[in-house]
Amino acid sequence: xxxxxxxxxxxxxxxxxxxxxxxxxxxxxxxxxxxxxxxxxxxxxxxxxxxxxxxxxxxxxxxxxxxxxxxxxxxxxxxxxxxxxxxxxxxxxxxxxxxxxxxxxxxxxxxxxxxxxxxxxxxxxxxxxxxxxxxxxxxxxxxxxxxxxxxxxxxxxxxxxxxxxxxxxxxxxxxxxxxxxxxxxxxxxxxxxxxxxxxxxxxxxxxxxxxxxx
Numbered sequence: 001x002x003x004x005x006x007x008x009x010x011x012x013x014x015x016x017x018x019x020x021x022x023x024x025x026x027x028x029x030x031x032x033x034x035x036x037x038x039x040x041x042x043x044x045x046x047x048x049x050x051x052x053x054x055x056x057x058x059x060x061x062x063x064x065x066x067x068x069x070x071x072x073x074x075x076x077x078x079x080x081x082x083x084x085x086x087x088x089x090x091x092x093x094x095x096x097x098x099x100x101x102x103x104x105x106x107x108x109x110x111x112x113x114x115x116x117x118x119x120x121x122x123x124x125x126x127x128x129x130x131x132x133x134x135x136x137x138x139x140x141x142x143x144x145x146x147x148x149x150x151x152x153x154x155x156x157x158x159x160x161x162x163x164x165x166x167x168x169x170x171x172x173x174x175x176x177x178x179x180x181x182x183x184x185x186x187x188x189x190x191x192x193x194x195x196x197x198x199x200x201x202x203x204x205x206x207x208x209x210x211x212x213x214x
Contacts, residue, residue, distance in 0.1 A: 023047060024091035031093060032114075044093045045141045052137075055097070055129060062127045062157055063097040065207045070100065070198060078102055079122065079197040086115025087124070089149040094142065098125040098155075100197055118149040122196045125155035135160065143169065144177040152196050154179065155203070163211040166191045166203050187211045 027044050034042050034049070042051045055063065063083065070081035080103045087094045088110050100123040101108060101116055108120025124146055126138045138156055146154045147169075156167040164187030169179035185191045188211045191203040 028091040028093075041095050042093075043095055044091065045137060045145055046092075050137065052129075052134070055127065058159065059097075059127050059129055062159075062208060063125075066125055066127075066155075066157070066203070067098045069207055070098065070201060073201045074100070074197060077197055078104075082116075087118055087121055088115045089118035089145075092145060092149075094124075094145065096124045097127045099123060118151060121151055123153040123155065123193065123198055124151050125157065128156065128158040128160060130160060143179070147172040147179050148174050148177040150174045153193060153198070155193075157203075157208055159212060163187060163213070164208060166208060168193065170194050 027047070027049055031042055031044055031049055036042055036051065039054050040051055041054060042049055044050075054060075067081045067083050074080050079100050082099050082101060083097065084095070085099075087096055087099060093115070099116075099121050101120050105116055105120055108117045109115070110117055126142060128134060128138045135158075138158075143154065143156075150172050152170065152172065154167075154169040154172075156165075156169070158165050158167070166185050166187070166189075168183045168191055169181065171180040172178075173180055181194070183191065183194075187208045188205050193199055193201040193203075
């Protein structure tokens with residue numbers, strides 16, 4: 001979490017111990033009140049507000065390729081791929097790089113119109129940015145959070161895992177905050193989504209690029 005996030009929380013959080021439900025509400029209200037500089041975004045991941053910059057070109061290129069390919073794959077279905085939108089689970093907020101929901105998703109829009117409820121999300125994909133905090137966020141904190149919310153499929157595209165890798169996580173166990181099934185393949189391999197509206201969609205180097213130089 002960045003210094004900006006720490007400063008915001010210190011200004012609004014009580015100086016006494018709070019229950020989990022009270023902490024969730026404090027974080028929620030702090031998140032809604034935040035005014036960030038251009039080029040930054042804030043999420044509530046597990047028990048923290050996390051502020052991060054928008055992605056660099058290589059990150060955005062992969063995310064956009066994935067969104068475009070998924071949208072084409074889903075064109076004849078009731079679903080589509082989205083970017084730059086809040087996904088909300090109770091008092092947690094995520095801004096995935098790509099996610100799949102209904103084309104007409106009004107039934108899943110939160111009452112305050114802040115985003116899509118996680119119950120209407122079929123797949124989430126994150127493209128990992130450089131740095132330890134980004135690695136931990138996508139591989140650990142968000143992995144637990146998405147499993148806890150019952151997101152059926154979680155894709156992780158990681159330029160920094162060896163020469164590049166794609167992970168497909170499925171079969172969430174919300175009570176244990178984990179995915180029971182995982183496939184990891186290097187860039188250049190064909191990786192197939194196993195279930196949901198994008199079942200059979202193949203992630204290839206047309207999306208990720210070829211193996212990175214070691």
